[in-house]
Amino acid sequence: MTAVAIAIFVVAYTLIASERIHKTTAALAGAGVVVAIGLMTSDDVFFSRETGVDWNVIFLLLGMMIIVGVLRQTGVFEFTAVWAAKRAKGSALRVMILLTLITATASGFLDNVTTVLLVAPVTLLVCERLDVPPAPFLIAEVLASNIGGASTLIGDPPNIIIGSRAGLSFNDFVFNLTPIVLIALAVFTLLLPRLFKGAFTVDPERAAEIMLLNEREAIRDPKLLIKCAVVLAAMFAGFFGHSIFHIEPSLVALLGAGLLVLISDLPQRDYMSAVEWETLLFFAGLFVMIGALVKTGVIERIASWATDLTGGNALVATMLILAVSALLSGVIDNIPYVATMSPLVAELAGSIHNETQSQALWWALAIGADFGGNLTAVGASANVVMLGIARRSDHPISFWEFTRKGAVVTAVTVAVAAPYLWLRYFVLA
Template identity: 80%
Template sequence: MTAIAVAVFAIAYVLIASERVHKTTAALCGAGIVVALGIASADDVFYSHETGIDWDVIFLLLGMMIIVGVLRQTGIFEFAAVWAAKRAKGSGLRVMILLTLITAGASGFLDNVTTVLLIAPVTLLVCERLDVPPTPYLIAEVLASNIGGAATIVGDPPNIIIASRANISFNTFLWHMTPIVLITLAVFTLALPRLFRGAFDVDPARVADIMQLNEREAIRDPKLLIKSGIVLAAVFAGFLGHSIFHLEPSIVALLGAGVLVLISGLPQRDYLSAVEWETLLFFAGLFVMIGALVKTGVIGRLAKYATEVTGGNALVATMLILVVSALLSGIIDNIPYVATMSPLVADLVESMDHQAQADTLWWALAIGADFGGNLTAVGASANVVMLGIAKRSDHPISFWEFTRKGIAVTTLTIAVAIPYLWLRYFAFA
């Protein structure tokens, strides 16, 4: 059964990467095969936290997609698009830098999927106004969201898993992770002109037209905007205080979506049109296939082998976990990877003599998993969501178009993280 689970996942992954078959079709067919062959049962698929569909992710996405659908009716995205273009004075490079920094900053307070859902419509409108292809801007933003989301516990789902397992507080996580995120963002920003060379040419006539626009005129429904703002603020507060309110982010998002739909009075077609049904189904299929790998012990054996070869050396263990996490998270999605790896890291931390240095393994896991999510188009939930939005807007991004940029950025960010971890936790500890 182990060999079959690996073969099904590998074939599905090749089909997704080659784009010979639609990614949703490949994921659902792969999921159907592992269930039909008895590798995963109904309990494994629908009810297990370790091997089943992560319903928190699915319903978080659904709730936020509905909220974004309502927000679209207010004109706020058009307002933000014109505002951003005017502040950047029509420069393609400055627009990209501004939007990526906004995305990275927002991802530290929200989860990166929510940030992508909110920023993508703005980006599409900015690019339409400037008459530039949106693909480079969308890719840059999702890469920035995965970097920025590493700063806090709530910024990326793997961080929540790590903090819970290691009993790390919000402030402790912030203290250890924010510096590397800021450094990495600075390096990433400097690399943007080379990463997306040729994507910044803007027609001067378009710039002149934008500078004459009044962004306030874009707001079509001020009353609905106020209602949406209040609900969105409450949802964000629920995200930040989920440990106090004992409500998962998915429940908060669904409650917010329900309240907003109720008070908006909009017809179903207006808010349901923003739901990326193909993306949700793709996630469901991917979770089932990865769950089969978890159940058959494939991921566990790989992770355990990676930790055993360290020989009890904290520095070697830190660097190995960092690199292995970046590679595996880019291939199998960082959420199930961290869920599998965290108990093994906990055992390794307890077995080491120098506890202060041993704790560095958690930061290596967080950095590797979060930054490694940029490696491929399916490495992080935000990547999949952004590709779905791009396709629906008639600007499809291929697996390899994204992954070529993702490999470069992941290599760059991990190269920055290696000396950071060594200097902060070993050389000057």
């Protein structure tokens, strides 16, 4: 059955990558096949934490999509778009740099999917004002979100898994990963002009028009904006303190969405129109197919093979974990990969007597999984969400258009991370 699970995943992934059929159709068809042939049961699909649909991801997305729908009615996205364009003096390149840095910073304090949902509408409006294609900006932002999310315990779901398994605190992540994230972001920023060459031509008249706009006039409903600000502040407190309050971020998002719907008194069409149902169904199908790989032991065998190659050498283990994690996290969702890899890394780290070097294995796993999410269009949840937003706004981004850029960024950032790990934990330790 192992070979069958691999074959189904490869066929579905090939269809997604080739775009011969819609990616949601391919994912749901693959999920249907693994269930129909008995690889996955209803318990495996709906109730298992190891192999089933990750409902925390699904409902976090749903809650944040509804909140974005409510926020859209206030005019705050138009306000932010005009503000960003004016601060950049109408330069498309400066707008991209500004928005990517905002995205990366926000992703360290919120999960990167939430950040993408909040930044994408602003980006679409800025590009409309400047009359430039939004696809390069959207791609750049989601790449930045995956880099920035690596900096903290709560920035990316794999970090939460690693922190729990290794007993690492929020401060541990900040102290060990923020430096390499800042370095990677600096390199990424320098790459932007070359990576998106030809995407920064702006009509001077358009730029001049933007400088004359008053961003405050964009706010259509100040009272609703205040309500949204209060609810979002409470939600962010819930996100930061979810480990203290023992409330999952998905529940925080749903509670916030429900409260905003209740106090906004908006018609249903205003906020439900922002829900990307196709994206949610795509995730559900993808989780089921990956669950089949987990259940049949495919991911565990690959991870075990990787750890066996280390031969007890901490440096070799660190670099191997970094490379394998970056590669596999770009092909399959990094959440189940990290969940499967964590016990193996824990066993390997326990055999290394030098505490600093044993921790390096965990940082290699986190960096590889987070940076590796940029490798392909389905490597991270934020990528899929961004592509869904682009498609619905009539600016579709193909699998290969994203992957060509993402592969370059992944290769460069992982290449930068390797000497960082070597110097910090093996040379200067």
